[in-house]
Amino acid sequence: GIQVEQSPPDLILQEGANSTLRCNFSDSVNNLQWFHQNPWGQLINLFYIPSGTKQNGRLSATTVATERYSLLYISSSQTTDSGVYFCAVENTGTASKLTFGTGTRLQVTL
Amino acid sequence: DTAVSQTPKYLVTQMGNDKSIKCEQNLGHDTMYWYKQDSKKFLKIMFSYNNKELIINETVPNRFSPKSPDKAHLNLHINSLELGDSAVYFCASSLMGQGLHFGNGTRLTVT
Numbered sequence: 100g101i102q103v104e105q106s107p108p109d110l111i112l113q114e115g116a117n118s119t120l121r122c123n124f125s126d127s128v129n130n131l132q133w134f135h136q137n138p139w140g141q142l143i144n145l146f147y148i149p150s151g152t153k154q155n156g157r158l159s160a161t162t163v164a165t166e167r168y169s170l171l172y173i174s175s176s177q178t179t180d181s182g183v184y185f186c187a188v189e190n191t192g193t194a195s196k197l198t199f200g201t202g203t204r205l206q207v208t209l
Numbered sequence: 210d211t212a213v214s215q216t217p218k219y220l221v222t223q224m225g226n227d228k229s230i231k232c233e234q235n236l237g238h239d240t241m242y243w244y245k246q247d248s249k250k251f252l253k254i255m256f257s258y259n260n261k262e263l264i265i266n267e268t269v270p271n272r273f274s275p276k277s278p279d280k281a282h283l284n285l286h287i288n289s290l291e292l293g294d295s296a297v298y299f300c301a302s303s304l305m306g307q308g309l310h311f312g313n314g315t316r317l318t319v320t
Contacts, residue, residue, distance in 0.1 A: 140313070140314055141314075142311040144309055146308075195303075196254055197309060202250055
């Protein structure tokens with residue numbers, strides 16, 4: 100099956116700093132999503148981004164499907180950004196089956 | 210509130226028991242899912258239903274039986290619970306090929 104690798108596995112930032120999270124995948128995809136799991140365990144969909152660039156407030160994401168990677172940018176980080184960020188992909192030809200990466204654990208400190 | 214809601218939030222039970230988790234979505238989505246998150250936070254799909262029909266069954270033990278009475282509901286019944294079933298179970302929904310919306314999870318502890 101498709102492999103999804105996220106880096107870095109752990110990240111500690113001071114409030115106000117910027118960061119880039121990376122997701123590499125091993126095969127062609129027709130669906131890629133980013134999620135944030137907050138410290139209370141809730142999973143929030145951040146972006147549906149099989150290709151191109153999207154922005155939502157301080158967060159933006161870019162997927163370069165031909166090169167099999169996606170990036171999530173967090174600018175001016177806040178303590179509420181803490182949690183685990185997951186990338187998930189749907190391999191072309193496997194409709195409705197999202198495969199998740201192992202996540203990047205982000206801690207934003209004051 | 211438009212959402213994916215699942216109950217119960219916590220479930221503590223003994224080995225060998227049978228339990229159910231319920232899930233409902235009012236987002237008008239046509240596809241519903243069950244995911245399992247283990248102690249290392251790894252998320253893995255278990256089942257997917259599209260318009261009440263099973264479309265994904267990811268080699269889950271047959272002690273796990275999903276049931277979808279209509280496209281807004283997807284319940285999960287687990288027979289003969291084992292220690293290794295302890296995990297957080299998430300229900301989710303989407304329109305085919307669009308963003309996934311998760312419920313808040315059910316933390317199952319088998320003792």
